[in-house]
Amino acid sequence: MARISNHHISTTAIFLFSVEALVLMISVYLGTKIRFLDQPQLFSAALTDLFPQAGTFAVVMVLSMTAMGMYQLDSRPDPKATLLRLMPSLVLGLGLMSLVFYWAPDLYFGRGILGIVLLLAMVGIFLTRSVFFKWSRLGISESRIMVLGTGARAKEFGDLIGNDPGCHKFKIVGFVALPGEKHLVPPSSVLPAEGLLMAMVNKYSVSEVIVAVGDRRNGGFPIQELLECKLHGVNVSDAAKFYERERGQIRVDSLFPSWLVFGDGFEQGILRRVVKRGFDSTASVILLAATFPVMLVTALCIFVESGAPILFRQERVGKGGETFMVLKFRSMRNDAEQEGKPQWAAANDPRTTRVGRIIRKLRIDELPQIFNVLKGEMSFVGPRPERPYFVDLLSAKIPYYNTRHSIKPGITGWAQVRYQYGASVGDAIEKLQYDLYYVKNNSLFLDIIILIDTIQVVLLGKGGR
Template sequence: MSNTKFGNLSTGSKSLVIIELVIFAGAFLLTYSLNRYFKLVNHQELASNFVAIYAIIYALIIQLSSLALGLYNTKLRESYRGLVRRILMSVAIAFFIVTFLNPFYPNGGLATELLALSALLSFILVSISRYFMLKVDLFGLNKRKVLVLGAGERASIIEKRMRRDVDRQGFSMHGFVVMDGDSENGIVNENRIVLDGALVTYAIEHEIDEIVVASDERRNNLPVDELFACKIRGIEITEILDFIERETGQIAVNLIYPSWVIYSNGFASSNHLRNTLDWLFNASIAFVLFLVTWPVMLITAILIKLDEGFKAPIFYFQERVGLDGQAFKIYKFRSMRVDAEKNGAQMAQKDDDRTTTIGKFIRKYRIDELPQVYNVMRGDMGFVGPRPERPEFVQKLIKTIPYYNERHNVKPGLTGWAQLKYPYGSTEEDSLEKLKYDLYYIKHRSFMLDLLILIRTVEIVLFGKGR
């Protein structure tokens, strides 16, 4: 339980306490009033002035329980599900306390059933209000105040990647502490801080919730004792790689160092049950998809013939690199001219002039990818994963982009996190950006993430947002 005291709460938390005091008291009064009209529970009527006193006492007991469970703590970092569990627990504890005190009230108090209904209504109303408060961040309870330790090149990734308010929905940036050894090509527009005292003192005085370690020079330069002092006082200490991963949904490949990979959960899948059932699940879904879309594929084949002549091939076969670097042939509807690669292999580009008339349409709605259900049935691919690249490009990218080969730790997919987050790319820089998203997916892959990607892909297909 939390040892939070009301006097130590922030202004936002105090406002929340008052609002929920009204909600709890209102839930009690509403339950009491409805029962008078509908006679759901038989009990002794109380004097009207005493009903109001009872409602306030009832609300205060739930509030004390909520305070003890940390529900008004600005440093509480819980998901909505976690908040609901805490609310349920606080209301349950308060219900038992109120039930225990109930016989000492005039006329023996209220019926236990009526108190139970009040508790249920209180739980529902506060859960709903907390949901909307989290969504709009009404009191800043869902935002962390962040202080970055470092103002050099590593720290500048935050300034460059997260400039807009929409990029900082989960935190507010307090500033960047200048450290010895920081590159001069660092923070430009953000608040640069030169400490003239202890880091822990500064962090406590400015109510910092999280310190992000992002200094350029770490060897014998980090204030380890100060960071430890901050940690034991409840301030979260986060490595910049983990911070960027959490806030942007990508892994900053250019900042990765070997020890981070060693101490993190890595990129290889350790879920053996998932790996075992992976092909069965994907093949079953691919077969269902084929049954649903074969008319679309038939019409597409006819249109390709009508567009380029009956001698023109319908399908496009191309070698790609899959799981563990193994090559396989990918099957697609041909969306480019037959001579599209007369000058050698080229990466696809936005508004590619090699694309045919029908090709532009089927690429926009991802119809050209449908024949790959055969690759999924064969086990070459899954539905979700990094898009497979051609061996010619992979050989080059492995040499120039660090950790590029890690994307081959999972099966490639029809769609992926990078496809949702980044458009077609034709340069090495684009490949690096897509790799950041691919590595994030590989590290965090789960059924729920796959489901999210598939839902977003359906949106892209239905509304023609293909890129």
């Protein structure tokens, strides 16, 4: 894993990103060569001038593929799913290239060439991914993990790795028992004690040792042996750090309070606040200008279907636990909560109007929150604000829940692009684990990553209810 501005990025994704950018640039050169096959002198003249066009095409297409989630390697390789994402990625890229040609005519290289280049790019990317899938299935890049512990934390970690498709590149070679610890993992997975940990690491070709022990204060905890492993180049991590690094989560069920206190991150300095506020204001003005026609049409549709009010004001909890009134386009009937008690949103919620179902699916109902951002009540990116009723309910049931209120809530967030719409306490726990990651590691770089991923959520309607 590479770490950029506190955010962990898979080195595999970076490698794939780089290779495909090169494939896209080659597609431009090869497409031009094919277009001028019968006029080699024209190709020779254009060859030296193609780099700006090739570079722009590669950047636009890679960004489009990123926006469609093609570099979120969270699931097992599937060529069919890749093709289904590649096609809309190229369509999105074509639209963006049209805008580039409009604003920078010097980069235009003709419709005939563009058609050939797009076809070559599709074939090249698909073949690249096919090789990558084959490489992944062979287990060449698979990391071998040895888990220290056999108790509840170790069992939980083993279950999470086994059931999480995003962790297919890891293989648990076995668990190492500690003196006095209960064996809750399958007996067949417990490795026989064979001297020091380093000897077991060498025997089983282990690349990382995960510490999954509930009590590290007893005399049987092998701190010196773990240090020896680390000094010999073996990664040593605990379960919380592993999941933060690999899944973009901070799991509350495998977390020590001291890890939050003494760990890195949670930086809320004045420079970060100034940069974030400047980013919020700029992004909000741009989005308001870009979506104003959509907002007008939405307002008209709501009024025609169900009359006034068009906007819906609802109390939410913001930074520091202070409440504010969030603005949304009304997507439900006026009597949606006639009993006076807040309710979780549900899939195919019968309270939504016909227009409401569409705008919730496309997240258009959230657009009026741009004004909350401009007022300083919200950020563009951050944990989604929740209603006071649910905050009280969840704070009583979920440890560290109020930690998410240490920064401003956002229109979109890490939990929104990584998890489905929350509609239960269980969903709230899952989303909190992503929110904790954002609170700990938030940066301008991560904000940009989230905004790019939000495009996928909007275009594909992921998680809307």
